[in-house]
Amino acid sequence: MALTPIRRLVTGVDAQGRSEVLWDGPPPGDHESEVPNKGHIDFWVWRETPLPLTVSDDPATWDDEFPGPAGGGHLRVVNWLARASDPSEIPPPTPMHAPEAHGARSWYRGGGNNFDRTPMHKTQSVDYGILLSGERTLVLDDCELEMVPGDIVVQVGAWHRWDSARIGCLMAFDMIGADFVDGPAGTAQGNDPVLQPKLDQQLPPGVKPQRRIVTIDHKPGKSSLVVDGPSPDVRVDPARPGFALQRMWVVDSAPAKIVYETLHLPHVLEPPANGSVLNVLTVPPDAAWQGQVGAAEVAAWFEGIGCPNASTFSPQSPHPYMQRTPTVDFCFVLEGQLVLVLDTEEVAVKAGEVVVQRGTNHAWSNRSDEPAVVAIASHDAR
Secondary structure (H helix, E strand, C coil), X not given: CCCCCCCEEEEEXXXXXXXXXXXXXXXXXXXXXXXXXXXXXXEEEECCCCECCCCCCCHHHXXXXXXXXXXXXXXXXXXXXXXXXXHHHCCCCCCCCCCEECCCCEEEEECCCCCCECCEEEECEEEEEEEXXXXXXXXCCCCEEEECCCCEEEEECCCEEEECCCCCEEEEEEEEEECCCCHHHCCCCCCCCCCCCCCCCCCCCXXXXXXXXXXXXXXXXXXXXXXXXXXXXXXXXXXXXXXXXEXXXXXXXXXXXXXXXXXXXXXXXXXXXXXXXXXXXXXXXXXXXXXXXXXXXXXXXXXXXXXXXXXXXXXXXXXXXXXXXXXXXXXXXXXXXXXXXXXXXXXXXXXXXXXXXXXXXXXXXXXXXXXXEEEEEEEEEC
């Protein structure tokens, strides 16, 4: 049975350098399992960092490996919707055992059945995991966490397994090659303090706190929960009531570092050189601010997030907040509906759909009556 199709829009530029949609539809990189309704779909693969802004063919069709090319990474969506009408049909989990290498940069410890639960495993990567639909249980060595749609986990090279026994799920993984300075153990380096929200932190009306889960191995073979709570780094735009940017994680090197925290790094819209940044935007209806925003308000917003040159505002712009950055952005619409505004066209996108933005001029417009939420993983590109 085919995997659940997910719409993917990929942007590019036309002969005049104007932004446009290059591809629109389910990506071609399906990888089905022998178990019905189980497998993954590759959305993007990169073999070098910074990522290339231009490609001659669709990277979703490139030969891939787990957990992605060593010099880059991959974006894939896991379909884990396996069902059994008779519980006796579910294979028992394999016994736990000492870590065994599976390929060059992944290790397994057993405990799974590859039906409704994965084996305990770890990869030499930093992963942004975003639950798109369904439910999933994240199992660590020191706890278990229930995840619901919209929850985000940053796996910093940690041992873990996934349990999808109840209703299954669709889950996106942006997997970034990491540096294990202590070999296969891949334990935490440094002692960066974990940031917590201020006691008086308040969000604008209509903005939900974004759950941020971070995991790591404190010592060899033992994964631990670092933090599970709202992002402590929230930026608002006074000119757009109900708008918020909640930062989840930053990678500032290639390969990525195995560290406890990264939100102490400077807050800028663009990622550091050779790095990435994961943000979650709540976009209010345009009607809340339309006609009240001009050049000064837009400039203040981009100045405040450290990227004054990202704005491409002009009186003729199709949207005041048009912007362009030298990044490849993986955008996951988590709630509501948005319109992706480009130079040459506008495209409606809704919850569950994915946009790959490749350094193109764009803006997000909300023409509905409710807030929309989009998670954006921006990667340095050239």
